[in-house]
Amino acid sequence: xxxxxxxxxxxxxxxxxxxxxxxxxxxxxxxxxxxxxxxxxxxxxxxxxxxxxxxxxxxxxxxxxxxxxxxxxxxxxxxxxxxxxxxxxxxxxxxxxxxxxxxxxxxxxxxxxxxxxxxxxxxxxxxxxxxxxxxxxxxxxxxxxxxxxxxxxxxxxxxxxxxxxxxxxxxxxxxxxxxxxxxxxxxxxxxxxxxxxxxxxxxxxxxxxxxxxxxxxxxxxxxxxxx
Amino acid sequence: xxxxxxxxxxxxxxxxxxxxxxxxxxxxxxxxxxxxxxxxxxxxxxxxxxxxxxxxxxxxxxxxxxxxxxxxxxxxxxxxxxxxxxxxxxxxxxxxxxxxxxxxxxxxxxxxxxxxxxxxxxxxxxxxxxxxxxxxxxxxxxxxxxxxxxxxxxxxxxxxxxxxxxxxxxxxxxxxxxxxxxxxxxxxxxxxxxxxxxxxxxxxxxxxxxxxxxxxxxxxxxxxxxx
DNA sequence: AAAGGGCGTTAAGATTGTGTTAAGGTGTAA
DNA sequence: TTACACCTTAACACAATCTTAACGCCCTTT
Numbered sequence: 001x002x003x004x005x006x007x008x009x010x011x012x013x014x015x016x017x018x019x020x021x022x023x024x025x026x027x028x029x030x031x032x033x034x035x036x037x038x039x040x041x042x043x044x045x046x047x048x049x050x051x052x053x054x055x056x057x058x059x060x061x062x063x064x065x066x067x068x069x070x071x072x073x074x075x076x077x078x079x080x081x082x083x084x085x086x087x088x089x090x091x092x093x094x095x096x097x098x099x100x101x102x103x104x105x106x107x108x109x110x111x112x113x114x115x116x117x118x119x120x121x122x123x124x125x126x127x128x129x130x131x132x133x134x135x136x137x138x139x140x141x142x143x144x145x146x147x148x149x150x151x152x153x154x155x156x157x158x159x160x161x162x163x164x165x166x167x168x169x170x171x172x173x174x175x176x177x178x179x180x181x182x183x184x185x186x187x188x189x190x191x192x193x194x195x196x197x198x199x200x201x202x203x204x205x206x207x208x209x210x211x212x213x214x215x216x217x218x219x220x221x222x223x224x225x226x227x
Numbered sequence: 228x229x230x231x232x233x234x235x236x237x238x239x240x241x242x243x244x245x246x247x248x249x250x251x252x253x254x255x256x257x258x259x260x261x262x263x264x265x266x267x268x269x270x271x272x273x274x275x276x277x278x279x280x281x282x283x284x285x286x287x288x289x290x291x292x293x294x295x296x297x298x299x300x301x302x303x304x305x306x307x308x309x310x311x312x313x314x315x316x317x318x319x320x321x322x323x324x325x326x327x328x329x330x331x332x333x334x335x336x337x338x339x340x341x342x343x344x345x346x347x348x349x350x351x352x353x354x355x356x357x358x359x360x361x362x363x364x365x366x367x368x369x370x371x372x373x374x375x376x377x378x379x380x381x382x383x384x385x386x387x388x389x390x391x392x393x394x395x396x397x398x399x400x401x402x403x404x405x406x407x408x409x410x411x412x413x414x415x416x417x418x419x420x421x422x423x424x425x426x427x428x429x430x431x432x433x434x435x436x437x438x439x440x441x442x443x444x445x446x447x448x449x450x451x452x453x454x
Numbered sequence: 455a456a457a458g459g460g461c462g463t464t465a466a467g468a469t470t471g472t473g474t475t476a477a478g479g480t481g482t483a484a
Numbered sequence: 485t486t487a488c489a490c491c492t493t494a495a496c497a498c499a500a501t502c503t504t505a506a507c508g509c510c511c512t513t514t
Contacts, residue, residue, distance in 0.1 A: 074350065086333040086335055086336050089336050089339065090335055090336060090338075090339040093336075093339040093340060093342065093343050094339055094342060096346075097343070098343055098347075099326070099343075106313045108313055108317055109313050109316055109317060109320075111317075112316065112317040112320040112321055113320060115320065115321060116320050116324070116325055116326075119323075120325075120347075123301060123351075124350075124351050142398065142399050142400075143398050143399060143400055143450060144400035144444055144447060144450070156445070156446075156500075156501055156502080157445065157446040157447060157501080158501080158502075190503075190504075191503090193503080193504070193505085194502070194503060194504085196460095196461065196462065196463090197462090197463080197464090197502085197503080197504090198502090199461095199462080200461095200462055200463060200464090201463095203462090204463095216460095216461075216462090218460065218461075218511085219459095219460070383489080383490060383491080384490085384491095385490085385491075417492075417493070418492085420492080420493065420494080421491075421492060421493080423471095423472065423473065423474090424473090424474085424475095424491085424492080424493090425491090426472090426473085427472095427473060427474060427475090430473095443471095443472070443473095445470095445471065445472075445499095445500065445501075446470090446471070446500090446501080
């Protein structure tokens with residue numbers, strides 16, 4: 001499963017669905033916009049990891065969209081445009097675009113260029129602090145390890161996923177349904193029983209027998225407390 | 228004066244001087260190579276900030292050059308090639324190139340794409356080393372040799388690639404998918420079985436039977452520990 | 455007080471993932 | 485051509501993980 005969120009900005013419906021279909025087949029998550037202002041709003045609210053942007057939009061010019069977004073964000077932007085003049089390319093690139101493809105474009109090339117960006121994101125993501133600390137608990141997302149009082153805990157994949165989910169939403173109550181959907185992907189009826197089992201083992205491993213860290217909300221779900 | 232050093236790899240003299248003249252006029256420093264092996268050596272010794280690489284070289288293929296350099300360095304590589312097939316682009320990009328221009332190309336577009344990379348370099352300063360040391364293990368990227376306690380280890384090409392990949396990402400968990408993509412290029416279903424075999428032989432050669440150096444993260448992938 | 459729903463806990467079985475070995479297959483150099 | 489190194493694939497044992505079912509507890513409702 002790919003965790004990258006792509007914002008596709010394209011007013012031409014056939015091309016948009018070509019791109020989104022391609023993204024879907026390659027396990028990207030995506031959101032779409034057909035207008036420039038919509039794109040700016042979405043990139044602020046959803047914080048996509050990558051933006052694929054058409055320059056010819058009905059309301060404002062694509063270059064304007066780049067400029068706006070660049071005021072606050074360094075999110076990689078790939079231009080997909082019918083404009084094939086050097087001048088257009090240069091303007092877009094200098095205004096902040098990261099790459100430029102001219103229509104008609106090969107979806108395979110688009111995918112390859114997406115992978116180039118992903119590679120880079122992976123490198124730089126790890127420079128920033130990707131660590132979660134809550135009391136005696138520490139999650140190192142980069143190494144995929146969990147520590148309790150600086151001793152490494154061994155968690156199984158599902159346990160780890162579950163813990164990360166709770167940690168990402170500290171203080172919030174997560175419903176059973178939401179947790180199951182997030183961890184298992186497909187909502188399986190029987191997995192509610194599994195969830196209880198995993199909670200038990202997780203609590204045991206986290207030395208959380210008094211449920212100070214992970215609280216049960218009967219009939220609703222679970223919540224991790226900020227300690 | 229621009230402080231960026233560009234390595235230009237191009238065997239065709241007119242094109243090379245076109246590029247270098249352009250660079251000079253725009254205040255870049257540059258060095259040149261006309262062969263692949265020379266390019267590899269120069270990128271190790273001079274540590275350029277950006278590489279402009281032609282794929283059709285007299286000694287070894289440009290893609291091979293990318294692969295070699297990527298074993299130790301994340302230096303941005305722009306391909307400038309006569310090969311305009313999608314397939315060629317995708318291979319080069321997947322092997323580690325950052326951008327791809329087909330000949331004939333516009334020097335202004337090249338400059339614009341250089342500026343894109345510069346912008347990025349300013350944000351994230353990256354370092355490249357020609358030697359990697361971790362405990363008893365030492366990798367000399369330039370000569371392509373691996374030593375364990377100063378004794379040379381003989382590794383096969385894939386073993387070496389795998390080790391470099393792990394070394395470049397010490398402490399990070401690399402997923403099976405990512406490893407396979409990086410080492411084999413094309414994600415082949417069956418190569419997961421191969422990966423396990425290679426891990427076994429690598430561990431044996433590295434005297435890592437206790438898995439202190441390379442740890443398994445079940446269901447996820449592998450991680451090299453910093454010793 | 456009894457009944458029942460929701461939850462925690464445990465353990466056994468099913469399932470999946472991994473390490474290891476060895477047998478082919480492929481390509482290359484002598 | 486053989487010899488050789490290397491890679492892939494299959495097979496299997498074993499280990500880790502997940503699911504499922506059973507049971508007891510607590511709390512609420514009747």
